[in-house]
Amino acid sequence: MTAPTSLIGMVSDTQYGTLVVDALEHIPDLLHPQSVFVYAQMRRDPRLTAILDGYGLQLRRAQWQLDGTGCRPEVTQLVSDSLGLNIAGQDAGTGAKLRGVSWNDHLRAALLSMVWGHYAFEMAVDPDTGRLAALAERPPVTLAAIHADLRSGDLLGVDQLLTDSRDEAPQLAANRLVFYSRNREGTAWQGNSLLRAAFGPWLIKREMVKVSGIANRRWAAGVPVAEALAGTNPSPEQMAAAQRVASAARAGDQAGLAMPPGFILKIIGLSGSVPDTLAFVRFLNQEMAASVLMPHLDLGTGESGSRALGTAFIDSWTLALEAEAEAIADTITRQCVARLVDWNWGDKELCPSVVVSGVGSRREVTAESLQQLISSGALDADPALKAWLRREWRLPAPDPDERQPLPAGPPARVPARPGTEEEEARTEEESPGGGDGVRVAAAAPPANVDVQAMDDAWQQTVADMTAAWEQQSGPLVTALAAAVAAAAAGGAPTGLTGVAIPGVATAPLLRLVADGMLGLARQSAVQAAAEVASIRRIRATLSPQTQARIRAMAAAVTDLIVAGYRTAAVRVALGHLGANATVEQIRDAVTAALTDLSTAKAAGLVAGNLSTAATSAQGIGRQQVLADLPDGITWAASEVLDRNTCGPCRRVDDREYASFGDALADYPMVFRYRNCLGGLRCRGFIYPVIPDGGEPTLF
Template identity: 40%
Template sequence: MATSAPTRDIGHLDSNYGIWYGDLLEQIPALTWPLSAQTYSLMRTDPQLTAVLSAYTLPIRRATWSVDPAGCRPEVVQMVADDLGLPILGVDAEPGPARRRGVRWADHLRLALLSLTFGFMPFERRYAIVNGQARLVNLGERMPHTIGQIQLAKDESVQSITQNLAAVRPIPANRLVWYVHDREAANWTGRSLLRPAYGAWLLKHETWRVHATSIRRFGMGVPSVSAPTGATPAQVAEAQRLASAMRVGDRAGVGLPDGFKLAITGMTGSVPDAMGFIRYLDQQMSRQALAGLMDLGDTSNGSRALGDSFLDFFLLSLQSIADEIADTATVGQQGMPGIITDIVDLNWGPDEPAPRIVVSDVGSRQEVTAAAIEQLIRSGALSPDPALEAYVREAWRLPERTEPARAPAPPAPAREEQTLAASRPRPVRAAAGPDLGAVQESWQAALDSVLEAWPGIAEEQRGQLADQIEQAVEAGDLAALAALAVDSEAAADILAVAMLELAETSAEQMAAEAAAQGVPVEQPPVEEDQLSAVAVAVAALLAAGLAGAAAAAALRLAVPGAAGAAVAAEVVAVLSALSDRAVRDQVGGALSAAQAAGRFAVLRSAPKATYVASEKLDRSTCKPCREIDGTTFKDLAAAEAAYGNGAYTKCLGGVRCRGQVVAIWNGS
């Protein structure tokens, strides 16, 4: 019964609440907050650790950050994007004008990533009331070394902080955005990325000093002056003075009394290899941060394959950190609202759905190379269509295609031989066309049917991943996490059935639209093999995405000494809590392709008509879709080149596009 559910905590984390004094398990005073801020500030100036931090932060800073509408109302999404200076996913393709005031996301992200250095990084938000709305105008950093006290609430969340500044009152938690790295229990100061490197850093700098002294002392050898046989104490003292007075210089020299002898003796015997030891310490400092690829040029072993493995592993860790930053910025930490949720709550209340900050191009997407595209085309997974050509030209900064002059009045080429320029739509506006309500309803019904069956598939795939993660962690082979894989056959079968049924339904609807305009059309069969191939590809992509998310979570949780079963269980919990947005988008895109296949199959069998682009079904229309909406195509081939895969090829929303081609016969 619900009344028997526990509603109060019995135990506590580790601080017994009140004032936080530092990590209770830290044994080194210099690494206990607040002294740790000074220590880590010194450590980050080390050349090797500076490189490690740059390797972590720079790819995250240059990644693609945006606001994902996630089904929220447009006005909510727009305010959030405006206040943070971020583009809206699927809508804003080009950078906007320069931002002169307010929050600059790039600057805020750079400062938020200081949580990797110091373990935590708090910010205080400030609003301005504009036209009755609370608009975010500043996210002021509160540097860790300025914080004197962290007051905790009864549940050991942050209640407020006090800075070491005169006449500054405590800052309550509801005004704070708190980024923390690897927090455990009530340790809101987190764990710096540099913490495991402290021992190597300390020894390295001590070795530096000793090595510099040895070079200065023994670089020219040790001078010695021998007094003659039977020398008096005064002569021995004079020999000592002469030896100690020797200096290196262009005009340096020495004059010796009769019978005295000068010798410069270098070091004899073996000495410790200081430079080798320093290189070893540098490797340990990069290894603790999974940045082993930085040392491949300084090690005895290395290969391209090893470098690729290191890079893949490193990118997974970067994606995990970037996702944590995005999650904190969206929903915040315990007792401290996120940036986005606070904006939405202040302006629309806590029941209003809030969009999310998302980040891509850190490690979630593999690099698309010319060789990879060639293999995909050769295997049949991709076809060299205009959209792919446009992507390749944009990715490699190639010029746009220009068509050579043609002889007048040549015979009309077959549809598959038409060039990209010939298939471009003409900017002629036409009537709105038939009602597409039934088209949307059948697509939504098919999507709901697949999503209803998907939890069972996802559960089976999570189980497969859990087994692989447990084995990898128990074997200590964390590199195996980069090769996680799941079976996508069941998902492909379910999706293929739904796509085929929707294609047949769409063909019936297209034939009905023609019949309503007085044009009878015999319904042709749909291309089942083509739809099945799309289903296999989409299911494989979703499976690969789930495996990547599992690897990133396992990488974060597989601390030294962790049990494989425990890590696998936690990863399953993380995967279970993931949003279904990726599945919804990819499945929806596949169903759109099936719908287009059915409609175009009928149009190819029907008499010639006027073909018009319609974006009425789009929930949020991007600029290219707004421009194409209502445009009349030259012919069916041109319409199919633009919408043949179920979405407008230039749509910024990709698989979310719900654009259609409608046919109008006899000017109706």
């Protein structure tokens, strides 16, 4: 059997030559190019504007990237620079450009294809660099004709209308164009507008709005009527005079009139039943929303429909959004990216593709989600997964100047410090070290490490934050007690699980935690800089990345404490449900419990989390300074601040490390030994062993 090598059939036989004609469109006003002006009117309708923005804004805020899988790096980089798109798997963006293509601006214009069904762009390439120099808009209103091949249906080009008669209308060939055609059928490259199905409801709605406006102007205030009194027979002149008085009647603070003798004035309103025009307009709005899979716009505004259906409606609409986004990505890949690669390297070169993710969704960073990412080890996974998590969850980029810990290797077997016989017996079973440590004689840190100053700063910060929390937690206690009491008023516990806390009640608490952590981190950085001054002079100013890291951690700690408040409030409310307690009794009981929870203590929900936050802030500030020290320095561990030293901490005390990376393997945040049985309560730390006679090096 011989394979076919040519086409003998055709896509359409209704065209005039190569001109595109939609023979199945039965409304003359919607035939191209007349449809351009009709859709331009429709897009101004308030409901249709909301629909277009509902699609467009969701697609514009999605993550558009360039997938260079299987392509050479230089090919992917050229396309990325040309389109202004980030490369998938890389955190670094393309940066702003004075000239060339802006992807955000191009996407905004490309999404106008949802209005008219099509939208064209003309490409131009910089001959010196081979990059895309321009993607110039060619709006539908400028297109006189669209040409397509009858047999294959491929686009041949477009003709433009120019108002300047001195120039000939240009014929733009298809290989110069990026032509977005929405839901194209055959040779109908004019596409199908997102608004096409709403044309009927929109047309009728426009007339109904006019009718409603006229009716309100005509009948809203009633009609003045001059009525002759019974038993009178007014002359034509008297009737004319009464007509003039009635016509001149106006409302106002000082308004009034005098009727001719024998007449009285009445204000007659509309009587009888009339069609409910506004209800009909609402029905037409619902039809327009349903035509684009957006019935959720009307949830809660009509007599029927439940908000419980919102998720099902949103799911189907999200699928429509994804289909629109993938069509945009496919068009720009085939008509622009592939040609750009072909012009530079030939048609045998693999080309990257434009991809889109996160359409219609947004991952909220909460304390619970952040805790799950940390505890699962996702943030310490391979670099590609870590970069993907940062992009998907909108997490801050890592500090490029911050020294990262080395990957963990197999635990090193380190001889234990002299201890109890029981500890010596367990040494072979427990190997807490993570780096190449060597035990040295137990000794206090050298004099340049001001341990007392470190402890005093930590103690003062924790005390200040717990005291400030007690003073500023009143709005949180009041709001949470009222919300829980109201949710429990019905006697059923189901409403307690969805208790919401207003942001205004937690904002001051977040601010005090962030300020306390930043202040301690700055003190820690200054102390560390003074500690290593004989090796290198390092500025102790916190970098913007370090500050952002601390603020993110402060938000997580605040959310954890607030979540504990919510749990405590719900627990108290549950204890009163079976006792027929009133709303006031439940509120008072919850208020008393939360007020006691807020009281400054040495331990507990508030003090425990704030102590952990202080240790983390102290370690982050110290880490920024120590990471700038040169290689070749020996490091040592100290558990002198750990008041409840466990077995693993006693064995790691005074251990030396050959490099900063080895030390970080055991102390990932400079503070807190990773194998401490006390977990987050550990206050061990590492310090550089500074040789005598060290000369300072200017930084």
